[in-house]
């Protein structure tokens with residue numbers, strides 16, 4: 001061992017520290033440009049304290065904010081796309097998937113599994129925009145269908161949190177097919193009288209908004225999220241006029257009847273558990289005898305109501 005090696009661990013940490021301080025301890029709001037200490041933003045679930053901008057968050061973080069602590073059990077984590085088209089754009093599709101796996105630690109843009117939300121068992125599917133723009137490919141579609149199957153089997157509700165640019169172009173028709181595949185599965189869920197709650201976050205676009213994301217029994221959105229089908233530039237060019245102010249935002253969509261509710265991130269968990277309790281009370285979704293400690297008298301349903 002060289003003499004200098006003895007100091008390596010010390011030197012390394014002292015070199016790394018200030019860099020870490022610079023890059024990760026301050027967060028800049030994309031909307032109002034305020035600079036904030038990361039802890040403050042973290043405590044507010046990644047919402048800007050000044051302008052209430054809801055920052056984009058990863059799927060793991062989202063699950064942490066929604067599921068009861070330690071209750072989430074991931075399913076189908078090993079499903080990977082098989083690339084039947086041998087697609088290559090700037091780089092081969094397989095390499096792109098591998099790179100995104102390195103970046104995010106997941107093998108697809110969806111993390112799915114089951115958890116409890118304030119004690120109520122539910123199937124939860126969450127999109128991660130960081131993985132190839134949250135695009136919908138065959139693996140993502142399959143994970144959604146499997147979550148539906150588990151919901152039916154366990155007699156539970158389903159929640160999908162979308163954050164997606166749309167269908168994955170690298171899978172062409174295979175990804176477009178996921179729109180009908182997921183829609184058909186949700187019809188089976190509906191036939192069983194089980195609820196599907198769709199949560200739209202920034203952004204929910206293209207083939208995702210044109211299929212399952214808009215098929216929720218209840219459709220919620222975070223404030224200020226971009227939600228639409230085609231991009232604004234394309235629409236503007238096609239119709240040849242200016243678009244109204246606030247076009248394709250949650251607020252605009254609520255006003256025009258596309259959404260049921262806009263829910264702040266800090267209220268999302270409570271809202272979801274209230275909705276699940278409501279469906280439980282009116283449709284007997286969950287056997288309430290197995291849910292001790294629940295507010296059983298909160299939802300009294302009159303005969304024939």
Ligand SMILES: [Zn+2]
Nearest residue numbers: 029032048051
């Ligand atoms: Zn802000």
